[in-house]
Amino acid sequence: MHLGSPPRPPPAEGSSSARTNMQRTSPTTPTRRRPSAEFSARPPATFTTCLDILVEGAVPIEKHDQSPSGSRKDGSLLSTSESKRAPRKSKTEAMAALNAHNNDQEEHEAGIRVKLRDGPPIRVSPVLDMSSVKTPSPLNRPSKPKERPFGLTDCPTFRPTAEQFKDPMAYIKSISENARSYGMCKIIPPTGWSMPFVTDTETFRFKTRLQRLNSIEASSRAKVNFLEQLYRFHKQQGNPRVSVPTINYKPLDLWLLRKEVHKLGGYDAVTRAKKWAELGHLLGYGGIPNLSGQIKNSYARVILPYEQFCERVKNSPNMSPHKFHDHTLKTHMNIQSAGKTSRTNGTDESMPSSPLTDDERELSSAPDEPDHKNDNVRPRRSTRQTSHDPTIPTRRPPTPSANGSDVEDRQSPSEVRAYDLRSEQRPLRGSQRHCEVCMKTDRGTEMLLCDGCDCGFHIFCLDPALSSIPKGQWFCHNCLFGTGGDFGFDEGEEHSLSSFQARDLEFRKLWFTSHPPSDADGDRERIYDGDPSTRVNAQDPTINRFGDVVVSETDVEREFWRLVQSPNETVEVEYGADVHSTTHGSAMPTLETHPLNPYSKDAWNLNNIPILPDSLLRFIKSDISGMTVPWTYVGMIFSTFCWHNEVRSIEPTLYGIVEEDFLQDHYTYSVNYMHWGETKTWYSVPGEDADKFEAAIRREAPDLFEAQPDLLFQLVTLMNPQRLKEAGVEVYSCNQRAGEFVITFPKAYHAGFNHGLNFNEAVNFALPDWLPHGLDCVKRYQEHKKLPVFSHDELIITITQQSTSIKTAIWLNESLQEMVDRELEARARARAMEMEEILEENDRPEEQYQCKICKVFCYLSQITCSCTSKVVCIDHVDKLCKCPLNKHVVRKRFDDMGLLDIQAKVAERANVPFSWRGKLDKVLGESARPPLKSLRNLLQEGDRITFPLSELHSLRKCVTRANEWVDQANTFLVRKTPRKRSTRKLRGRISGAEGTIIEEVEKPDHLMRDLYALVREVEDLGFDCQEIAALKHLAADAEETQAKAKELLKAVAAPKDRDAYIQECERLIAHGSTLNVQVDELLEVEKIVMREQLLKELEEDTNYDQLTLEDVRQLVSRARMCGLPPDHKHMRTLDIRLRAGEAWEQHAKAVLEKPQRTLEELEEAAQVQPGVPIDPRLMDTLRGEKEFSLQAVKDMRRIVDFAVDLENRCDSVLKNRYQHNEDSDIFLTMRQWRTYAKEHLTMFSLPNFERLEKQLTLHFRWLEGLPWYCRSHHAAHGKPILDDVVEATRPEDDLPPTDEYFTCICTNPVRPPAPGTVSDAVQCDHCFARFHGVCAANGGSCPFCDHQHWNGSIHKERSWHFCYLPTILLHAPEISKNYSEDWKQLEIIVHRVDRLCGVIGQFLSFASQPANQRPDYIPQVRHYMRKLYRIQFAVSPTPENSFGLDLAGLHRVLAGQPAPMRQKKRRRPKFVFGQDIDKDWIDGTRCICRGRTNYLLNYPTVECELCGKLYHGGCVFFPIDPTPGGNNRFMCAGPAYRKQ
Secondary structure (H helix, E strand, C coil): CCCCCCCCCCHHHHHHHHHHHCCCCECCECCCCCCCCCCCCCCCCCEHHHCCCEECEEEEECCCCCCCCHCCCCCCCCCCCHCCCCCHHHHHHHHHHCCCCCCCCCCCCCEEEEECCCCCCCCCCCCCCCHHHCCCCCCCCCCEECCCCHHHHHEEECCCCCCCCHHHHCCCCCCCCHHHHHCCCECCCCCCCCCCCCCCCCCHHHHHHHEHHHEEEEHHHHHEEEEHHHHHHHHCCCCCCCCCCCCCCCCCCCHHHHHHHCCCHHHHHHHHHCCCCHHHHHHCCCCCCCCHHHHHHHHHHHHHHHHHHHHHHHHHHCCCCCCCCCCCCCHHHHCCCCCCCCCCCCCCCCCCCCCCCHHHHHCCCCCCCCHHHHHCCCCCCCCHHCCCCCCCCCCCCCCECCCCCCCHHHHCHHHHHHHHHHHHCCCCCCCCCCCCCCCCCCCCCEEEEECCCCCCCEECCCCCCCCCCCCCCCHHHHHCCCCCCCCCCEEEEEEEEEHHHHHHHHHHHHHHHHHHCCCCCCCCCCCCCCCCCCCCCCCCCCCEEECCCCEEHHHHHHHHHHHHHHHCEEEEEEEEEEHHHHHCCCCCCCCCCCCHHHHHCCCCCCCCCCCCCCCHHHCCCCCCCCCECCCCCEEEEEEEEEEEEEECEEEECCCCCCCCCCCCCCCCCEEEEEEEEECCEEECCCCCCHHHHHHHHHHCHHHHHHCCHHHCCCCEEECCCHHHHHHCCCCEEEEECCEEEECCCCCEEEEEEEEEEEEEEEEECCCCHHHHHHHHHHHHHHHHCCCCCHHHHHHHHHHHHHCCHHHHHHCCCCCCCHHHHHHHHHHHHHHHCCCCEECCCCCHHHHHHEEECCCCECEEEEEEEECEEEEEEEHHHHCCCCCCCHHCEEEEEHHHHHHHHHHHHCCCCCCCHHHHHHHHHHHHCCCCEEEHHHHHHHHHHEEEEECCCCHHHEEEEEEEHHHHHHHHHHHHCCCCCCEEECCCCCCCCCCCCCCCCEEECCCCCCCCCHHHHHHHHHHCCCCCCHHHHHHHHHHHHHHHHHHHHHHHHHHCCCCCCCHHHHHHHHHHHHHHHCCCCCCHHHHHHHHHHHHHHHHHHHHHHHHHHCCCCHHHHHHHHHHHHHHCCCHHHHHHHHHHHHHHHHHHHHHHHHHHHHCCCCCHHHHHHHHHCCCCCCCHHHHHHHHHHHHHHCCCHHHHHHHHHHHHHHHHHHHHHHHHCCCCCCCCHHHHHHHHHHHHHHHHHHCCHHHHHHHHHHHHHHHHHHHCCCCCEEEECCCCCCCHHHHHHHHHCCCCCCCCCCCCCCCCCCCCCCCCCCCCCCCCEECCCCCCCCEEEHHHHHHCCCCCCCCHHHHCCCCCCCEEHHHHHHHHHHHHHHHHHHHHHHHHHHHHHHHHHHHHHHHHHHHHHCCCCCHHHHHHHHHHHHHHHHHHHHHHHCCCCCCCHHHHHHHHHHHHHCCCCCCCCCCCCCCCCCCCCCCCCCCCCCCCCCCCCCCCHHHCCCCCECCCCCCEEEEEECCCCCCCCCCCCCCCCCCCHHHHHHCC
């Protein structure tokens, strides 16, 4: 189908149904007869509503009492906020006049009613079958149309990896640069991520709103409103049967004609330019004689009088809406502004209610008969002339009808009460009405009352004035021009998900069966990502089949826009929009509802997104439904959400109640997730085209925006994407399917519709780049006097208080600066008016700092006065009260210095990275080789900045490499403290003086080539430091030293002056030692000097007899080092003495090493011949041994040593410093100490040993108190218990395994046996858990169900309670805590079991609530019971309780089995595996699959030879032999177990 094609006529069966079925009664669709309108030549109009499809479970929403102002039967009054929208009388009459039909057909205000289905309500299940809806599936790949309708481009689709998907805010930031220009984008989660749907479909119920598709489109509604105003005008001008002109048998489109005339400049401009014929061609007429005259005459006859009237009223000083009115009077001006109240509770100072409330309902309802003679259902005179008592209600006098009956007799009782109550509720100025023009109350007989607002007007005050009170209905100029201002969505019905699914599916099937898409309407060719397939591919989620009709997404999209633009085919659908998750619950798991579900903490959970670290909405102090708390949406076919951007305000509706439709979202981001269901099509306009979009939609329907400037705030208007593109607006689209996210960006307009039943959830969030958009939104609210959701200024202040990071300061600084400048400018204006100022440092409720005029939140300062509790902003200070301006008070939240201080701190933090970059640029710009010190300082400063600096990484690499070079350079430049080796002082010299110390300085580690390489390396590095110059100077100095050394080496052979030569060598050596570089030539010079010194000492000062053995060794070493020849006389002498001294040393050591030495041997070794050098320490040892050689002394000495060593060991043990290096047990070693001390050391006083002995006694007494202490072996066997506890208490094992075969009490799965083998598994008759035969034999009953496994009735080896173990651990002696492995094992057991105790306790507390006792938790209960079963001993915080017993009771509840009842004989029931007495499954087997596996329905079965039951061969893994007489003997597990 094409949008430009004429609408297709309704199906025949629909028309027949419309003639034979009764119309649904509704207060908003009154039953009436249409006036005849023979002038209409249009196709018959039809009306189809989904409400005609009756479904079980769909409950009509209870309407409030229709009596005026909500009066109850008991006489009490309801608030006007509870009232509903009344049908507009002139609208229905205008529609009837322009769309007339035969009176023998059943009619609706929108046309002939077409019922798609006539029959009893559709039966539905109370629980939604999730298999009947489309859910996320990676196997079903959607196809794509070759071209989208309207030629739109799809927005980008992103498929993040699992790593990218972890952080939603970071990922959205990363794609925003590409996606922002489209206004929205689609995100498909990675494989493996699947958000669970946790809504209880049985208890979940929601209310819907009704949407008439052809009333939503802007131009369509503007046309209806214009025709209604035109009809009203001509009717009250005395021409009630205004007809639509026809040209060449084609009705003239009056609205389009007026629109085109206005585009060309108006009636006079078109006439002067003679463009009437051109207008005819634009309207589709051609080849008609006198076309321009016909069109001009039609315009002048029908439209021009109305326009002239409108112009005259607007220019009239009396009728001007800007004329001053007394707000204490009931005037039309303050009535029309009713409902625009703030979120505060109503007070006596609030304005009157809206005229479109229940008390005017009857005035705007359709008449029963179109007889204009009796249209005056009440007198046009005020009742003031007959009654002046304000307490007496005045009734309307009955007006006789043509048949003699009174009109009042035909009125319902509610209508009579409505009129009386209006009179009672308006006793203003003594119950006397006043004229809205002159404000006078005189001449009541000439007072004309408006049928729309019930306000009074003198007939001579009107412009133009009237000569008499007109007959029939009369509307004042405001009601006449304000037609259509009450448009909105009526309430539908209350549904469950299953009832809504049934209605949607039936509506789709009937609609597309009667309106099948054709190849011309849909897409002929589709593109598939995977395997090419036909259009009817069942796996394609974009295709639906209704019998033989195949409907694609493009077919639905084209049909939707055809119905939206169809003037004669009205379709009404329901939409479950804006369902509060706070009252109905989120469809995603939360920590409150599903704490064990890992997705409750998932970052993409919509309950968590608004409060993520990077979302600014987390700084809002209260939860905002739909913004920080998700809303859910339940859509059906064709249900739509109109053009809007996320610009949230809280608006009262025309009925005085706050409608969530009018809640919009401050230009924030939004995220929408589809849990399941049919496709949702989205359209978006990027934020940069928002102004173009608003201009285009205003041009499309200027009358709507003139009457309602805030129309786009109300989410009730659509505009065709094709027309938007023609207006130069960029429009993009996407199809959202199950399991996909749609992200909308700030200020981007978006709209869309649903292809069928689906379930979506949405929430808002704000990234830092949103702040400027949020400020623009606040300004827009202020212009339109709309209520914002939160204070933008308060949000900024809260951010400054709660986030002090540099990252926050950078994006906050500009917005904060704007806020401070704006606030200080406002305060300056207030000070110019000489207002008093006060400071309040505590926050007030929002309603106490909201401007009563423009509704903006004045968080930082408000203007108030002592005469009122209201506040205003500085822009509306003159409208606060009548007091002089200097009597007003400026109430400030912060003083000026406080604001400036806040801004200065944020600006300082924000400037830190930029200041650092400036310093870096300056250092790099000043020199090609910047100083290393400056670079180091910048690096240290950058490390202190808690903000990512892109330049910091490169700077760090540079400084690190420079530091490495400097460290290498310092090894050359920094001289280490020389380690000197000196000879002993040579004693016995001839001079009698001590010899000098001969120093030998360590040689440097670095060579000259290393120095040169380091100098060359620094040339390639771009920095400067003092080490570079120092290293170059060192290289030059080393080269100079090397040259001098070479000169000295050349002069060695023939020295002229030996002493001078040696001194020169010594000076060069001393200088070379400061270089820290090894110069090879300098080593040779050093040998020369050392040889000269050694020879001089040996020849002059040495006394050989006084030299020790060590002295001789040093002299020999020096001689060899300096190259003294072996045949030199001193060298020979030293060698002889060295050999003699070493021989004596060997003999003395041999004597001392003997175990038994005699005094003679010691005496012999102590006698030394003269001239033999000795070791003095060795000689002292020989003399000491000679003095203490008695055996008794040796024995006593050994015992004392033992006693001292024992005391030292005991002291180390007591101070926890003893290191036990042996493999044996330390306490066994201590026992050996005690035994030895009692046998050999009783003669000594050993205080440390006595203290240790007491500790040992306490330790063994404590060890015997352990529950697992074995008195037979005198040991505690705690290792097996520790192993079981460690295995059962692993934190990563808190969740149950996902393998369905883990049903046994052990930790091994119960898997089917291998082919050809028989399984020993058994199954519990109560909970159907399967057990290994070995496990089931332990106790003979199901451990999950039988409480005797947990109450001590069945004996267990570990029959103690955990609650006593912490006490035992606490009372252990210190030596046990320090050295006992048993204590360490007990400590681990206590800590790990205590953690498990807390986890199980928390779960039991959660599961103790009846609402949380769901069978889903059975695997978790069994998992905990497996852990406790392995531990064996009772676990709970107190001895009176046992978690095992509690879990068993909970398991019985969750498994559907009642708790065991005590019999009369007090015999406890015993759970055993009994006889199988249950019925066979639906497939006739008793197989372990319970007959639920569809693919095994026709699978071969095998019969048990004992019980005769049938089993699937595949389920029990039995190889069935198909040959006749084959070996198919089989025995099931139940009889096999009982047989054992």
